[in-house]
Amino acid sequence: MIGGTPAPRCPALLFCPGDRPDRFDKAAAAADTVILDLEDAVAADRKARAREAVVPALRRLDPSRTIVRINGVGTPWHDDDLAALAGSPGTVVMLPKACDVAAVEALAPRPVVALCETAAGVLAAPALAAAANCAGLMWGSEDLVADLGGRPGRTPTGAYPPAVEEARTRILYAARASGVLPIDTVLVDLADADLLRADSAAAVTAGFAAKACIHPSQVPAVREAFRPTTEQIRWARDVTAAAGTASAVFRFAGRMVDAPVLAHAAEILRQAERHG
Known part of the structure; x- marks a missing residue:
């Protein structure tokens, strides 16, 4: 549960x-959570067929590990998607091109992952995350670059261009401020394993709780990045144990330890338990 709303299992979606x-x-x-996609992955003439396949599958798939990405508000398929899912009111849906908090709240009490992939969506992220039925925020790099009028690609160091990196940061801040799940974007280059590892590591370091994938081959690298190392877990356990017999501020392994450091240790232990 995140903010009282069921959250998808992490870290690999x-x-x-x-x-x-x-x-x-x-x-x-x-994966930890599967996203059954009725939107971009399905051609217009196969939307009805996709709904007919997804609805019965929801009866057997674990609801805590399943999301359905519906088509966006204003598209010819949005209302039909919601009508088809009426029999599964607890299923989490992902709302693409999210930019209007009223559209998220209109889906209540159904949990919603708001996908911010436009300039308007990024700017609206704090309001979207604050919706009572918001379970998470995800940002979409490819659609965002197109909406900004930019060109796909990275800087020479492999980083996102500044405008795109700012969007990533805004989504993270909005999600954490409202206590909902922050989800990092997909990497569409399936052949670049090094970039996937770098992206995943950057997501973990920044504070994202999960990363989306578009192919099963990407899942192991994402899980590995989000799983604390043996050394990190050992340090977290040792410093937490030392805190039980120390003053508010103490020295441990050559480092000053206070409340923020202990909070980092507690988060490492939570992640270790969550990711096995």
């Missing part, structure tokens, strides 16, 4: 086309 029911169980088994 895997998109799966809604019109490929043969992949549903494999995707669910591979």
Whole structure:
């Protein structure tokens, strides 16, 4: 639970086309949470077929590990998606191109992951995250670059351009400020394993709780990045134990330890338990 609203399992969220029911169980088994996609991964002439595949699958898939990305507000398929999902009111939905808090709240009491992938969505992130039924915020790099009128690509060091990095940071701040799940964007370059590891490590360091994937092969790298190392876990346990017999501020392994340091240690132990 995050902020009283059920949150998706972390850290690896895997998109799966809604019109490929043969992949549903494999995707669910591979990832921590599967995102059955009725939007971008499904052609317009297959939307109805995707809904017909997704709805019965929700009866057997673990609801705590399943999200359905519906089509956006104002599209010809949005209302049909909601009507099809009426029998599964507890299923978390991902709302693409989210930019209006009223659109998120209109889905209540259903939990919603708001996908911020436009300039308007990034600027509206604090209001979206504050909606009572918001379970998480995710940002979408590819659609955002297109909306900004920019060009795909990274800086020579592999980092996002400043305008895109700012969007990533805004989503993280908005999510954490409201106590909802911050989810990092997908990497569409399936061949660049080094960039995936770097992106995942950067997401962990910044404070994201999860990262979305578009192929099962990406899941192990994401899980590895989010799992604390043996050395980090040992340090967290030792410093926490030392705090029980020390004053408010003390020295441990050559480092000053106070309340913020102990908070870092507690978070490492929480992550270790969460990620096994």
